[in-house]
Amino acid sequence: MASSTVTPPLPDRPPRPNLAFRRLRGQRSPAEFAALVRRAAREIGERVSCDARYVGRVEAGEIRCPNYAYERVFLHMFPGRTLTDLGFAPRSTVRGRGARAVGEAPCACSDRPARTTNDGWDKGETDETAETAETGGADEPYDTQDTQDTYDTHHDHEESDVLRRAFMTGGGATMAVATLGPFGFARNASAAARPVRRAGTSEAGALEEAVRRIRLLDDRHGADGLYRRAAAPLRAAYALLDAGTTRQTTADRLHSGAGELAISVGWLAHDSGRFDDARSHYAEALATARMTGDQALEAHAFCNTAFLARDAGRPREAVRAAQAAQRVARPLGSPRLMSLLALREAGGWAGLADRTGCEQALVRARALYDRGPCDDDPEWMSFYGEAELQGLTAQCWSTLGEWPRAARHAGRAAELQDPHFTRNIALYTAELADDLARGGRPDEAAVAGMRVLDLLDQVQSSRIQTMLAGTARVLLPHRRAGDVSTFLERHASTPRMP
Template sequence: MAATRSLEPQPSPAAAAPNTAMRELRGDRSPGEFATAIRRAAREIGEHVSCDARYVGRVEAGEIRCPNYAYERVFRHMWPDRSLQELGFAPRTAVRRRTGETAPSPASALGIGGVLLLNDSHHPDEENDDVRRRTFLSGGSTALAAVLGLDGPAEAATPRSDSVRTESDQSRPSRTEVTLSQLTLSGLPRQAAPPPRRVGAAEVRGVEQAVRDIRLLDDAHGADALFELAGQSLRSAYVLLNDGEYSAATERRLQAGAGELAISVGWLAHDSNRPADARSFYAEALATARMANDASLEAHVFCNSAFLARDAGRPREALRAAQAGQAAARRLDSDRLLSLLAMREAGGWALLQDRSACERALGRAYTLFDRGESEADPEWMSFFGEAEIAGLEAQCWSALGEWDRASERACRAIALQAPHFVRNRVLYTAELAHDRLGRGDLAGAAGHGSAAVLLLAEVRSARIRGMLADTAGHLRAHRTVPEVGAFLAEYDTAIAA
């Protein structure tokens, strides 16, 4: 849905000043080579931008005074020590329209309280789409209903078990609930269902980008702060799927997007210690995959289900899910996907204490991994690099009681992990503390535990906190060891904060 633009005469803009900062950063590279570097950087953080030589030319000519949010995230990733102004762009507030210039039509009111649109963007709808996907993430079903022209809050049926929050949890509002209460309209009378609304490419892009944003935020901060908001996004996506009108091509993309969103919410449930909810969301995603005959989506569901089963101590279920995922993935020609599923299988064998079967699965996983990336690799697999495969191998050796090998692989995972993926750095460090404890190295366990605690404030993951709590619990009997005493003091302070 393209934004409605004012038909009133507008003052002629001043001539654009060239962006010399970006031209200097391009250096000897051609505009096409520079665009390729930007797209590569976007993939590193799970973002997608359609950057080409023409866009680079517009930036350098000063036609794009301020990039949209997607490009801003990519540029900040490429040059983290520079602000937008230091990159030659104008402040975002300087290029926004004044709210009094035009009265937005209902079709253009894409956010809570209205939206200020940027004058400059690579594609006329890019900034609008960015606002739309933020409505998915932060506005809940009522906000999306406003975007789509629906009459009231979306109440699409999505799997939510009664165990989402305990009775004690319900007695105290979370930060997420406070945010939602500010963004949604409650107490409105139920209205008759509106006629079906046409759903097109813009709405599908909103669903797909919501998935990317959830993954990016989870990589940086963990699941706890995202779960409720992402659940609202999922319900909104199923409003589109169940109540909209669309072409066959749009239906395929919408089913895939809704299924991927269900998997993302399932993962957030897993990482925030809601295993029953995770199973329910994965079941919804699997049903969507089967109805759409989508092998990629099906393989993804089974991959995550195997991980969940392993963490829940159900190794046979983990094996079945990993093997079913491999059967689906063989239709896709992605060695990296098959490698990850083989690692999931290895984790199941490790829990069953079958070392030979585990080693065979590990060998198969590394053989497939070493074949490299391909165009057939699913977008969601961007996390699966050398750091991740080393971390998964460390978990296998830990389950088998091979503490030295587990420690070595966990150290490798930490060394290989990019600094901005804070959540995974904390995870691998917490695993290393556990492995050092397993080998009887109390001081080493405490040292790595302290390193994890330092990063804990940046990550909200109940699963990681649970790992550190387990390590702290085992170390309390040894608090007279200086390193252990220091770790326990730091840990207790962090938990109490």
Template sequence: MVSTRAVPNLAFRRLRGQRSAGEFAAAVRRAAREIGEHVACDARYVGRVESGEIRCPNYAYERVFLHMFPGATLEDLGFAARESVRGRGARTAPPPTTPPTLHSDTDEESDVLRRVFMMSGTTTVAAASLGLGGPSAAAAVPAQRRVGDAEVSAVENAVRRIRLLDDRHGADGLYRRASQPLRAAYALLDAGTSARRSTVDRLHAGAGELAISVGWLAHDSGRFEDARSHYAEALATARLSGDPALEAHAFCNASFLARDTGRAREAVRAAEAGMRAARPLGSPRLMALLSLREAGGRAWLGDRTGCELAMGRARTAFERGARDSDPEWMTFFREAELEILQAQCWSALSDWSRAARHARRATRLQDPHFTRNLALYRAQLTGDLARAGTADEAAAAGHQVLDLLDRVQSSRIRSMLASAVRVLRPRGGPEVTALLDRYEELPPAG
């Protein structure tokens, strides 16, 4: 059996030199900004690389590191070759009819299945609590061998609680706490083989949705490799249980993540796979969202025609209205979200004025209950207005983002605002200067 013990990355440690891990992380973030990448590098990530826990960086980090050290290869930086980490060299490509997985790699999905569903039968399910405060915020997953309705309901309630807290506060403060109920949910799956079939189906669906929710927290807080892993777990769960709704949701989020990490073609493929899974479900709104995921990927490919066609399909499907068959997790997908996703497409196509029009409509339509999304929409508007040359209006929108950042913890939103500030900084003027002064006083993410 091959050892999986991590081997320290001494080459990378030497490159850090006398800088602290935090100082080096800051240098990585600066280098990312220079080439238009968005990475949430911190001292913890640097430590994971140096310990050998991260054998190969994701594509965004790869581009940043190769920018920082011109002429070097990943191997020069102490990383393993990507194909050795994924094991592609010894694998056979899937047939053309096989739907794409998160990595377009069926064996990697099998690895996820083994991790999730071959857990020890003696696993103890720990009590798992969520929330930002005391006992009233808890959502417990009970510890026992036989699984029934009460245990499944606890998993389902954990999913709802995470989504509610994310809507209000953003992902950064929730991710680590949310991983415990996820582990407990999959332990319940292992312990629940004697339950009724309907109970097992609900548990599969609940565990898969919980994996997606935790994956989204990782995604929104910049932990992209963690997000990929969680989405892969959800996809594996969907495939094992034959759950097309869960499969569509996993592909929807995987497409979003691929777009955000510079893998536009993968974003399109995942969206298309999600639509294939979603067609029998009878939810036009779900098809609309997946069409917008496709549009986002095509926008980043520079395929304006394909993007416009996908957005047109999305609007047509959205206008067919809500249905009882719409998944519960889609409560966020209202007209405001339709507008902001179109704004992001036009922004990717560098049509800043049109992007700003859609982003402005999104901020006007958004329910203030969704605090995190309201901050995100305003951050999108700030960036689009700044690039469209409307500096004063952009500064006003930036102030509205700052007004919300004491309640919302999201690396994604902070990154968007930072990008807009970089565009505004050379513009000058009293409105811009006031925003820059206030931005400089923004405390670091906690």
């Protein structure tokens, strides 16, 4: 049957948020409520990838009516209620000819196998093809209009090869789990219909290795090219949690690994300018840490939340999050971790233009750093050395308008950085260029800016590109100078990340 060539209009959005659904969440955070949704799904044999972002979209009224998998889960969670009672629009008013007739709403006892995608995942609101296949309709998807969804995945062969190259680990069961199917889950329809087996030590090891791989690739290449690809292993990590384990030690490793992976993916979102996505991932990690009593993970989540708040223009929140991280981290026995958290606090004070508070935090950070490394330092802090301390100090002085002082620290950071951390070398040099430009040294700023441009074929970071664009604007009045002119011309011809 021929399909219409006319694209139907997108449905109107509801004028108000879904307050009924918000009341049902009560005092729980969006991440905690999302965990309850996933747990309820397991009870009835469904798999949904609900997270804090999905809950937020429902409450905001962006999702007028859930797909059938989510409908079954919500009706199971709140027996006796209808979708309308939960604040959703009637399905018949949303889907048109693709909707089921009245009285045909699915029930938890349906003998139809749980719908899965070709990689073993129920993609919930993001899988348009699977949803229309289930209903038999050809209408546009009704439960999302976000074509840039956080958990968007790519199924073409070229992208699959990139994923395997990026995240495949070496050897045996670990390789099978980490090849991003995702994490070795079945990719064919018959195998996908089978439930995921309980996770064991090999899966926990693969998850931990995926976190290391993401961090390694970010250190070398920056976040922009990695963010979408890193979403698949994150989804797989939470599927491993939902599958359950037979040993508590394995469960603890999986929860810690999933939380660290959420933070890593959040950082990729953060560094590529997707602040809302980053906030959601950090909140998910924080919820995981608190549910399991993992102080190290909680400190890490607060640390990144503080950094994000500073960059998003919420300096007071940055101070509070950094102080919360220090309270949690104090018993962990890592002076270097406490030093980094003091720097996060200093960044918040600088954003508040509180010079005294900033200086006190910087002094504390320096003293704690000088105590040296120890066995209790978290693995994720491998990036934190003298260069990073100098770089973060430079950012504080730059925020306070102390350009010469900031430039000295930024230059020192770029000199000290291990060549392995290509992205950080570009970041510190971009900071140096900006500080020199604003401090009235345009020729030196242009030279530093050229060094950053030389690294952009290896590094993809919206943060660095934004900094460099700001430097170019500051240098425009000096464009007649030779070095400045060369830099501006080359910067203007450099392709930007989409």
